[in-house]
Amino acid sequence: MDVKTPRPDPEIPLQPAVAAAGWRSPRGEPSLSNMFGSIQTRASGSFWRKLVAFLGPGYLVAVGYMDPGNWATSLAGGSKYGYALLSVALVSNVMAIILQSLCTRLGVGAGRDLAQACRDAYPRWVSWPLWLSAEIAITATDLAEVIGTAIGLNLLFGIPLELGVLITAADVFLVLALQAFGFRWIEAFVVALLGVIAACFAIQIAMADPEWGAVIAGFAPTTKILTEPGMLYLALGILGATVMPHNLYLHSGLVQTRxxxxxxxxxxxxxxxxxxxxxxxLTFALTINASILILAAATFHHTGKTDVAELDQAHALLAPMLGSTLAPTLFGIALLACGLNSTITATLAGQIVMEGFIQFKMAPWLRRMVTRMIAIVPAVVVTIWFGEKGTGQLLILSQVVLSLQLPFAVVPLVMFTASRAKMGVFVAPRWLTTAAVAIAAIIIALNIKLVFDFVTGA
Structure with a gap:
């Protein structure tokens, strides 16, 4: 069996097709250097055997598209507007697929993750603000994970939210244990938890028995999203929870583990x-995201409960509305699994962003603790000051913050992959660049509309 071996020295010059002619500086040491090229791929054999070696990074990226923050926005959207925002979930997922394909192209074709590319392409006065923007996005993501995991612990084991928020700091040991075994173990753990999440929602959807005709109609776009500020706010929350800034950095780095x-x-x-x-x-992620929204629409909106936005509120209402005590238990298990999964990917994204932008290496456990402490402080304050209701609002806000950070990651990604000077023969096809430019324009326009509505009180 002919098996490729990973390149042992990351400093070996690239082939002329991917040389650094279009970059301000040559490629340095890769992010996640201990995992760089660590997974062997097949030089020969059937297509399917080759594909198996590449399966994994996509599922770690998919985790970011179904994190606890996504749950809050999908529950709020489904309970208030029924199936109408399914179209946003679908469009957001298509956007995600296109943008993540560009991440793959950048990571493999240019041999750089997005953070490294920004550092090598822009002067410091541009790259450093971009780094801060990426860190804000990761902190917002971590905030959602802290709250979601704490709520999951509360729902399943009755642990108070304040204590649950503090317990989430211990998840760093999970990340360290998995990294010690190797990157394939991380991927296997993530995929296993994704299977648990899918099974939980499949059972709950069967219990809810939604109107499938209305579900299909919900995937058709509606102009109400642009004319109704409340719907636009939730739509942007879904967009921010689906197309996540840190995932663009994460994916462009993870593909280099092969x-x-x-x-x-x-x-x-x-x-x-x-x-x-x-x-x-990401198609699998769409199924999960749509399931959350469908569950909320079929269970809450259908019965007139149009104000369900908190995860614990949804948990409490599932049993009486679906007539089964199993439903809320499955909800809690899936939520906790989401929180654990998101913990792993946020840690990896944080390492890639910090190492790529400022070439500063920090022990994974220390990086995780710093990020988690920054997220824990507002979570604890909101939980103590506003109680359970405030956590739901904070979750949705975190997703809107992510949406506002998106242009600062999407625009450089599109520019780099469209540049023949930087990408050589791996430059993105014109149709792909055109689609990505349209996506960037839509994201920026929606963000401007949201800010305008907020400032004017519309």
Whole structure:
């Protein structure tokens, strides 16, 4: 069996097709250097055997598309507007698939993750603000994980929210344990928890028995999103929870865990296989996201409960409305699984962002603790001051913050992958660049509309 071995020295120059002619500085040491090229890929064999070696990063990216913050926005959207915002989930997912394919192209074709690319392409006065923006996005993501995990512990084990928020700091040991075993173990753990989440929602959807005709109609876009501020706010929350800024940095780094070689044919094949991996994984993520919204619409909106936005509130209402005590238990298990999964991916994204932008390496446990402490403080304050109701509002706010940070990651990504000087033969096709530019324009326009409505009180 012919098996490729990962390139042992990241400083070996790239082939001319991916040389650094279009960058301000040559490629330095890769982020997550201990995992760089650590997973072997197959040089020969069937398509499916080759694909198996590339499966994994897409599912870690998919985790970010179904984190606890996504739950809050989907529950609020489903309970208030029924199935209408399913169209936003669908469009957001299509946007995500296109943008993540560009991440794959950048990571494999240019040999840089997005953070490294920004550092190598822009002067410091541009790259450092971009780094701060990325850190804000990761903190907002971590805030959602802290609250979601704490609520999951509260729902399943009765642990007070304040104590649950503090307990979440211990998840760093989970990350360290998995990293010690190797990157494939991290991927396997994430995929296993995704299976648990999917099973929980499949059972709950069967119990809710939604109107499938209305579900299908909900995937058709509606102009009400632009004319109704409340719907736009939730739509942007869903967008921010689906197309997440830190995922763009994460994916462009994770694809480099594969030892795919340096030749043009090898990299072309790696881009194709890694894109298939992320597309399949994000389609799975859409199924989960749609399930949360469908569950809220069928259970709450259908019965007139249009103000359900808190996770604990949804948990309490599921049993009487679905007539089963199993439903809220499954809800809590899935929520806790989401929180644990998001913990892993946020830690990896944080490492990539810090190492890529400012070339500063920090022990994973220390990086995790710093980020988690920053997220815990507002979570504790809100929980103590406003109680359970405030946590739901904070979750939705965190997702809107993510949406506002999106342009600062999307625009550089599109610019880099559209540049032949930077990408060489791996430059994105014109149709893909056109689609990505349209996505960036839509995101920026919606954010401007949201800010305008907020300032004018519309």
């Amino acid at each position: 030892g795919f070689g340096d030749s043009v044919p090898e990299r072309r094949e790696a881009i194709k296989l890694a894109t298939i991996d992320s597309t399949v994984a």
